[in-house]
Amino acid sequence: MQPRKEAGFLSLKNVSKTFEQGNNIVKAVDDISLEIMGGEFITLLGPSGCGKTTTLRLIAGFESLTAGSIILDGKEISHQLPNERSMAMVFQSYALFPHLNVFENVAYGLRLKHMRENEVKETVDLILNMMNLVGLEKRSPAQLSGGQQQRVALARAMVMKPKVLLFDEPLSNLDAKLRTQMRLEIRHLQQQLGITSVYVTHDQVEAMSLSDRIVVMNKGRIEQVDRPEEVFLRPSSLFVADFIGRANFIETEVLRRNGDSCLVNVFATDYWVVSDPSVRVGEKAYLMARPEAIKLIDVHAVKRGEIVSTIYLGSTVEYELEAEGMNLLAVDASPKYDQLLSEGRKVGIYIDPDRSYLLPYDGKAS
Numbered sequence: 067m068q069p070r071k072e073a074g075f076l077s078l079k080n081v082s083k084t085f086e087q088g089n090n091i092v093k094a095v096d097d098i099s100l101e102i103m104g105g106e107f108i109t110l111l112g113p114s115g116c117g118k119t120t121t122l123r124l125i126a127g128f129e130s131l132t133a134g135s136i137i138l139d140g141k142e143i144s145h146q147l148p149n150e151r152s153m154a155m156v157f158q159s160y161a162l163f164p165h166l167n168v169f170e171n172v173a174y175g176l177r178l179k180h181m182r183e184n185e186v187k188e189t190v191d192l193i194l195n196m197m198n199l200v201g202l203e204k205r206s207p208a209q210l211s212g213g214q215q216q217r218v219a220l221a222r223a224m225v226m227k228p229k230v231l232l233f234d235e236p237l238s239n240l241d242a243k244l245r246t247q248m249r250l251e252i253r254h255l256q257q258q259l260g261i262t263s264v265y266v267t268h269d270q271v272e273a274m275s276l277s278d279r280i281v282v283m284n285k286g287r288i289e290q291v292d293r294p295e296e297v298f299l300r301p302s303s304l305f306v307a308d309f310i311g312r313a314n315f316i317e318t319e320v321l322r323r324n325g326d327s328c329l330v331n332v333f334a335t336d337y338w339v340v341s342d343p344s345v346r347v348g349e350k351a352y353l354m355a356r357p358e359a360i361k362l363i364d365v366h367a368v369k370r371g372e373i374v375s376t377i378y379l380g381s382t383v384e385y386e387l388e389a390e391g392m393n394l395l396a397v398d399a400s401p402k403y404d405q406l407l408s409e410g411r412k413v414g415i416y417i418d419p420d421r422s423y424l425l426p427y428d429g430k431a432s
């Protein structure tokens with residue numbers, strides 16, 4: 067199977083979708099615009115009810131738009147039927163035909179296109195080979211494991227050479243180990259074939275490991291679109307900082323600004339920290355420090371906090387601390403067996419500014 071030559075450039079322009087729920091109008095998707103490059107892997111990530119699935123279903127054509135337009139390779143497809151859109155969807159529930167065997171499930175769409183039998187065989191064999199499904203051709207879906215069923219679903223979607231692949235939480239029915247393995251396989255295949263992909267999940271790790279860019283959604287709107295490391299280290303809002311990974315939000319005041327960095331004083335230590343552009347000198351701000359950014363050190367010059375609890379997790383240790391009436395979470399990512407810090411211990415707190423970011427103050431962060 068050759069990589070696609072066409073671009074698969076997908077554009078959402080001011081897309082909205084409202085639903086009526088009794089007397090209420092729910093804005094499931096609220097005026098979102100997004101450009102997805104050909105061959106790009108985009109993940110829609112956000113809490114339950116933020117509009118991820120509705121956005122995906124609008125792209126697929128399973129829902130009609132309330133407003134806006136969807137354009138694929140320069141052509142408006144907003145009013146096309148799902149089967150006219152050159153897209154394929156992989157569902158959480160696999161959605162295989164139970165009465166057809168593996169080969170026939172994958173061949174189904176090709177037969178609808180009246181492909182010649184020898185070509186069907188050649189194409190299906192190739193994709194079954196790519197998906198490690200050789201030897202299972204004659205089995206029915208009921209005779210397959212969850213992971214194998216999801217592979218068949220993926221093969222069935224890819225065999226059609228769609229311009230865009232859509233994934234609706236495809237791995238959530240699998241156990242943790244299989245999920246990790248399938249994640250790698252999906253990414254590898256997608257890169258090999260270069261098919262534009264839109265993936266819906268509420269699993270951050272999945273989003274971080276699969277995506278070229280992550281679209282963080284909240285209440286039907288887009289909060290941020292960026293590469294995974296940008297979303298993690300330079301969140302555009304408190305919502306994103308709080309939703310992606312864990313973070314401490316420490317109230318502080320901006321003393322000086324130099325380019326994109328600001329000077330703050332936290333726990334009696336000065337730090338130059340990269341800052342959100344809207345944060346101004348003299349105003350309050352939050353220093354967002356990831357738990358890995360908080361270093362516990364035995365230096366008397368620095369502010370001391372007290373360890374409230376020590377949670378040993380094998381490859382990491384989590385410390386809950388109290389400092390100046392504030393609760394903080396610190397993670398030691400390379401703990402040494404004989405150097406664990408016990409509860410009640412007083413420790414110096416140093417914040418790694420490279421793993422921190424300054425966000426505007428809204429008085430709401432906990």
Ligand SMILES: Nc1ncnc2c1ncn2[C@@H]1O[C@H](COP(=O)(O)OP(=O)(O)OP(=O)(O)O)[C@@H](O)[C@H]1O
Nearest residue numbers: 085087092094113114115116117118119120121268
């Ligand atoms: N067919 C429908 N009729 C009425 N309301 C709907 C319908 N589909 C979705 N909604 C509402 O639209 C909003 C967004 O739903 P959507 O399923 O897109 O969210 P989501 O981010 O995918 O959530 P989840 O992660 O729980 O699947 C929710 O408030 C939901 O109740």
